[in-house]
Amino acid sequence: GGWQDSYGGIVPGFKVLSSEAGPEIQVQTKRLPLSEEWVQEFNSRLLLIYTGKTRLAKNLMDTVLSKWSNRDKEIVDTMDRLVEDSGQCELALTQGDFQAVGEIISRYYKDKMFLSSTTLNDPPVVAAMLHHLDSMIDGATLCGAGAGGFLAILIKQGQDRGHVMKAAKEAVALYHASQPRICACCNDKGGHQPECDCQEDEGEDIMWSWDATVDNTHGLVVTVGEEP
Template identity: 35%
Template sequence: MIQGLGTSSILAGAVIAVLWKASGKTFDNLSLIHAVLHLEQMLTTGGGWQDQVGGLMPALNIGRSEGKLPLKVTVSPIQVSKETQQTFDDHFVLVYTGKTRLARNLLQDVIRNWYGRLPQIVTNCQNLKENAEVCAKAFQEGNFEKVGDCMNIYWTQKKVMAPGCEPQLVRRMMDALLPHVYGQALAGAGGGGFMYILTKESGAVQRVKDILAGVEGTENITVHSVSLDQTGLEVTVEDDVEES
């Protein structure tokens, strides 16, 4: 499993989509988002809906839900130019930290902190929401320095929600990369898995590899270039091929 990239939710969405398609049901990605949320709770994995929004929908989006039950997720596309999309692809890098973790353990701490209703936690949740809106606007404007600022703020906020989500190795990696990036954070629940960075230099995969090679404990890391998926989840049915 690719930790931190929402693959459990994406896999669940793909399985449900295939089953619905095979049974003749009609559906859209918004239905899938809610179905996966329900499935994650049944499996006690503690997942939310953000992974489905990010992994099942095409391009850039922002998801929202009101603080009431039943929970209803809405998804709004973030309109950006093709130039902005290409620039993002050229500057966005994924780094596998080589450190595994179990997301459920970290998420349980987050839920306990929220149930405690400590003022610091409640305020932090509001700040998380506001930062997401600022980040969406920065994408629309093609302001990647501001996007990077939002990433850094988000990582600080995540550490408030889940103390211990930043291993010492990750801190050393981030410190080494700091002069070369606009922003960086661990994906998913944190604690390991993948780190994503927005570099100041385009096409910086090799540069990132060289920098991290000088950090103690990074023997198992891998560095990857990525690009925005413009399609989202699609289910196709192939016609049976007669044997010759």
């Protein structure tokens, strides 16, 4: 386990990575033959958002591995579906079906949440954002195990990137406005303390976005400021 991140970064562009079950990992790589025009269209609709909400990946993976070792039927079925969906995503990519790609990555996200015993309301701000953006996007998923807080969004055809980003910020603002304000020291103690007379924490806007592009030569390129 864990080899997918390294190979994902080393092998450029869109690809399928696989390995047979066994003690020795032997990774097979297959790059998808996609046209430059198609890649440019995909890039124009790909948005990467840092949600500001992170979790400890080790805890998530411990839960997944524990469930897998017990061979619970729902867990095994979900793992099989994840593998099947990777093949379906390959087919949708080669056919240029953006809507199908979006549906598959959203379904993939739901299955990953099930494996880690979390729900689509965790973290709640991401659920609020996706609900707000539902009519503007074909699909979305938290990247990797989801612990890093990076959300990849595939925008619907014809939607303006700036408008989608504005809507995402509005969703976050509405979510925070609906939550009780607790100062930092009380938050560490599990809630507001009667003896505390400090000011409530108004929070801050820690949601960032980048132009994320998939280059056939270099792989995923995330531009921050003027430097990729």
